[in-house]
Amino acid sequence: MNAVRDLVEAHLPGYVVTSVVRLGSGLDNVAYEVNGELIVRFGKGADADREARLLTAVRSISPLPVPEPRFTDAGCLAYPKLPGVPLLEAPTVDGVRVAAVLGELLAALHAAPVERMARLVDADELALADWRREAVETYAAIAGQVPAEFRRRIEAFLEAAPPHDAEALVFSHNDLGIEHVLVDPGTGAVTGVIDWSDAALVDPAFDFGLIHRDLGPAALAAAMRAYGSSDVEQRAVFYARCAVFEDLAYGVETGRGAYVTKSLTALAWLFPP
Numbered sequence: 001m002n003a004v005r006d007l008v009e010a011h012l013p014g015y016v017v018t019s020v021v022r023l024g025s026g027l028d029n030v031a032y033e034v035n036g037e038l039i040v041r042f043g044k045g046a047d048a049d050r051e052a053r054l055l056t057a058v059r060s061i062s063p064l065p066v067p068e069p070r071f072t073d074a075g076c077l078a079y080p081k082l083p084g085v086p087l088l089e090a091p092t093v094d095g096v097r098v099a100a101v102l103g104e105l106l107a108a109l110h111a112a113p114v115e116r117m118a119r120l121v122d123a124d125e126l127a128l129a130d131w132r133r134e135a136v137e138t139y140a141a142i143a144g145q146v147p148a149e150f151r152r153r154i155e156a157f158l159e160a161a162p163p164h165d166a167e168a169l170v171f172s173h174n175d176l177g178i179e180h181v182l183v184d185p186g187t188g189a190v191t192g193v194i195d196w197s198d199a200a201l202v203d204p205a206f207d208f209g210l211i212h213r214d215l216g217p218a219a220l221a222a223a224m225r226a227y228g229s230s231d232v233e234q235r236a237v238f239y240a241r242c243a244v245f246e247d248l249a250y251g252v253e254t255g256r257g258a259y260v261t262k263s264l265t266a267l268a269w270l271f272p273p
Contacts, residue, residue, distance in 0.1 A: 001020045001022075001032075004017075004020045004032050004034065004040055005017045005020055005034075007040070007073060007076060008034055008038065008040060008078065011070075011071040011073065011078070012070070012071065017034055017035060018035055019033075019034065019035055019036065020032055020033070020034055021033045021036075023039075028043060028044055028197055028198070029041050029042065029043050029044065029195070029197065030042050030044075033081065034078075036081070037080060037081050038070070038078060038079070038080060038081060039067070039078065039079055039080070039081050040076060040077075040078045041076070041077050041078070042075055042076050043075045043076075043077070043197060044075070047075075048072035048073065048074065048075055048076055048077040049072050050120065051069075051072075051077055051196065051197055052069035052072050052077060053120055054120045054121060054196060054199060055067055055068070055069055055079070055196060056069065057116075057117070057120055058109075058196060058199070061108050061109065061111075061112050062105060062108060062109070062193070063104055063105055063108055064101070064105050064190055064192060064193050065082055065191065065192035065193075066082075066192060066193055066194070066196065067079035067080075067082065067192075067194060067196075068080060082182055082191060082192035082194065083182070083184070083191045083192070084182035084183050084184050084185075084190075084191030084192060085182065085183065085185055086178065086179050086180070086181065086182060086183075087178035087179075087181045087182070087183050087214075088177075088178045088179045088214075088258055088262065089185075089258070090183050090185040090188075092185075093183050093185065093188040094188050095178075095214075095215035095216065095218075095219045096215070096218050096219050096222045097188060097222075098181065098183060098188070098190055098215070098219070099211050099215050099219035099220065099222045099223040099226075100222040100223060100225070100226045101190045101226070102176065102181065102190070102207075102211055102223055102226075103211075103222065103223035103224060103225065103226030103227040104226045104227070105173075105193065106172065106173075106176075106204075106207055106208070106223070106227055107226065107227045107228060109170070109171055109172050109173065110170040110171065110172060110204050112170075112171045114169065114170065114171065114201060117171035117201065118201060120199075121171065121199050121200045121201060122200055122201070123169055123200060123201040123202070124169075124174060124198075124200035124201065124202045124206075125169065125202075127165055128162035128163060128164075128165050128235070128238060129162055131162065131238070131239065131242045132158065132162045132242065134242070135158060135241070135242035135245050135246075136158050138245040138246055138249050139154060139158060139245045141249060142245060142248050142249045142252055145248060145252055145260070145264075146248075146264075146267070147264070147267070150267045150271050153271040153272075153273075154241075154267075154271055157241055157271065162238055163234045163235050163238050165203070166203035166204065166205065166235065168204075169201040169202055169203065169204075170201065170202065170203075170204045171199070171200075171201055171202075172199065172200070172201075172202050172204065172206065172207050173193065173196060173198070173199055173207055174198045174199050174200045174202050174206060174207065175195065175197075175198040175199075175207075175210070176193070176207040176210045176211065177210045177213075177214055177247070178214040178215065178262070180193060180194050180195045181193055182194060203232075203235060203239075204232050205232035205233075205234075205235035205236040205238075205239060206235075206236075206239050208220060208223060208224065208227075208232055208233075208236035208239075209235070209236040209237070209238070209239025209240040209243060210239070210240070210243060211223050211236075212236055212237060212239075212240040212270075213239075213240035213241075213243050213244050213247070213266055213270065214262060214266065216266070216269050217269055220233070220236060220237075220240075237270075240266075240270055241270050241271070244263050244266050244267065244270055245263075247259050247262070247263045248260060248263035248264070251263060
């Protein structure tokens with residue numbers, strides 16, 4: 001905690017740190033909240049300067065608030081806290097309404113010139129056959145956590161051939177799960193999107209897949225209407241089905257019950273009778 005305090009006061013002269021609270025860690029980052037208003041995030045092997053440049057570019061095209069960098073230091077990125085709470089922590093919020101807003105966000109991101117964004121992010125081109133292979137491995141590790149009623153349908157999916165790969169990549173968030181979407185728990189309005197460290201040139205269906213995984217088929221339909229196309233639906237459903245095993249495994253391994261609960265809930269619409 002003292003290291004966070006010293007870092008903030010060194011970069012923000014005159015700023016007095018009165019509190020530092022560890023918010024938690026994910027696969028790639030550990031974050032702290034300073035004075036209830038500043039997020040200081042340390043990435044594992046991250047290029048904070050590059051992410052700061054990326055956030056500046058995203059802020060120029062995003063219809064939703066995104067973090068505004070205050071300073072960087074090696075793997076550290078600091079930005080003012082956005083209002084709201086993660087949608088993961090606000091289960092009563094209307095997910096279909098949120099998904100429509102996310103569809104508008106994805107339309108704006110995917111329209112960004114690929115040549116411009118390629119200077120800021122890498123391409124994430126994992127073939128769908130490789131996604132399926134990784135899903136098979138992940139499912140094998142957590143199959144015991146899956147209710148028996150879903151196992152036959154899951155195994156049939158994992159044995160089937162995947163859809164065709166995307167013909168072209170677009171710029172996208174690339175991790176648009178409900179843990180990264182902030183909402184006002186009272187009004188349900190989307191107040192921002194955080195954690196752009198995985199942003200990449202990627203299949204346009206991928207983030208739609210995470211919307212489907214976390215919020216269901218009605219939300220996917222709403223997002224696609226707002227986006228203006230349903231051409232990515234088949235691949236979005238494929239990604240959703242593969243990604244749910246990764247989230248379930250993460251929840252089990254870390255003891256984060258919210259991830260386990262949302263993953264098990266999603267099986268009903270991802271693998272219906």
